[in-house]
Amino acid sequence: MKTLVFIETDNGAPVASSWEALGKALELGGAVEALVIGQGVAAAAADAGSRGASKVYVVDDASRGIFDLDLFAADAKAVVAQSGADAFLASHTGNGRDLAGAVGFDLGAGVIADCLELKADGARLIGTRPIFSGNILVDVSVDGKPQVATLRPRAAAPAQPAGGSAEIVNVAPAAVASKVQVKAVERAETGEVPLTEASVIVSGGRGVAKDPVLGFKLIGELAAVLGGAVGASRAAVDAGFIPYKHQVGQTGKVVRPDVYIACGISGAVQHLAGMGSSKVIVCINKDAESPLFSVANYGIVGDLYEVVPALTRAAKSKLNK
Ligand SMILES: Cc1cc2nc3c(=O)[nH]c(=O)nc-3n(C[C@H](O)[C@H](O)[C@H](O)COP(=O)(O)OP(=O)(O)OC[C@H]3O[C@@H](n4cnc5c(N)ncnc54)[C@H](O)[C@@H]3O)c2cc1C
Numbered sequence: 001m002k003t004l005v006f007i008e009t010d011n012g013a014p015v016a017s018s019w020e021a022l023g024k025a026l027e028l029g030g031a032v033e034a035l036v037i038g039q040g041v042a043a044a045a046a047d048a049g050s051r052g053a054s055k056v057y058v059v060d061d062a063s064r065g066i067f068d069l070d071l072f073a074a075d076a077k078a079v080v081a082q083s084g085a086d087a088f089l090a091s092h093t094g095n096g097r098d099l100a101g102a103v104g105f106d107l108g109a110g111v112i113a114d115c116l117e118l119k120a121d122g123a124r125l126i127g128t129r130p131i132f133s134g135n136i137l138v139d140v141s142v143d144g145k146p147q148v149a150t151l152r153p154r155a156a157a158p159a160q161p162a163g164g165s166a167e168i169v170n171v172a173p174a175a176v177a178s179k180v181q182v183k184a185v186e187r188a189e190t191g192e193v194p195l196t197e198a199s200v201i202v203s204g205g206r207g208v209a210k211d212p213v214l215g216f217k218l219i220g221e222l223a224a225v226l227g228g229a230v231g232a233s234r235a236a237v238d239a240g241f242i243p244y245k246h247q248v249g250q251t252g253k254v255v256r257p258d259v260y261i262a263c264g265i266s267g268a269v270q271h272l273a274g275m276g277s278s279k280v281i282v283c284i285n286k287d288a289e290s291p292l293f294s295v296a297n298y299g300i301v302g303d304l305y306e307v308v309p310a311l312t313r314a315a316k317s318k319l320n321k
Helices: 016-028 042-050 069-083 094-107 212-225 234-238 269-275 304-318
Strands: 002-007 031-038 055-060 087-091 111-115 117-121 124-131 136-140 147-151 167-170 200-204 229-232 259-263 280-285 298-301
Touching: 002 016, 002 042, 002 069, 002 094, 016 031, 016 087, 016 094, 016 117, 016 147, 031 042, 031 069, 042 055, 042 167, 055 069, 069 094, 087 094, 094 111, 094 147, 111 124, 124 147, 200 212, 212 229, 212 259, 212 304, 229 234, 259 269, 259 304, 280 304
Parallel strands: 002 031, 002 087, 031 055, 055 167, 087 147, 111 147, 200 229, 200 259, 259 280, 280 298
Antiparallel strands: 117 124, 124 136
């Protein structure tokens, strides 16, 4: 089995979940190569070598400074053919899933998207992925070569720097024109932990409706003490309590933290689709019949305006903060 892993970059810097995809590829065994596309990505390519890729294909060009599906898919398609890889693997980020779909389509390859686990059976990938909003996990494999897969962020341990060095293969950018013209990129420098990378998420739902400003302040304080991020249900977002970027679920972000604390969220399937694979789920709800209790590892029946500050106090004292 030879696996080619897409190392996504942002402004030249590797996106953390790419190292998880690399880590999973190394676990699969066989040859592991990497593909880095961007501008000023020599350090990211060297990093991939240090973390275990034996060969790194690099497309480093001013035209690749911003993710552009037309251009990146053409580059990736050419490199998949050049490497002879059995499998092309990307992290299931917004860009990773776009790229995997396009590469799979262009190469007539089957795509196993959003895997929580990947195994190799000879040169065949078997991906375990959620269906029906996360209610069922299925093992999926596809015929042919190459096979394409994406791995959900936080589903695997990242490959660590181990001092290795890879053969670097510089590849000319594919001679294709993009149908997209990016005029400007504005970055939101919030200093917040990105939801998809957070190991702890504290989320609020319509249950904060009585006083949403106070509710999300309390939720934010608990998240801050635990070094986590703030999430929300769609009901909370639609009501204008908190911006969309915090939404977790089918039409929001798919997350897999170590701990997910849901405050005043009932547990609709569309919400579970985004957080159901969290390692530990804590449900705080004043309605003991709330469906989220049935998937929670820990449940607290109570008013979030009382329970959340009590948890924050307890966490502060336990963590000496
Ligand atoms: C196509 C589609 C896509 C969707 N995508 C998403 C998505 O991405 N994400 C998402 O979340 N939803 C999504 N939804 C909406 C989803 O169906 C639910 O409507 C939504 O998740 C409900 O949000 P909620 O749990 O916050 O609100 P509710 O269902 O109203 O639940 C509020 C909960 O708060 C509890 N509560 C009230 N007051 C307190 C208090 N003081 N203390 C403690 N508990 C309290 C109540 O008991 C209740 O359980 C989607 C729906 C559709 C049709």
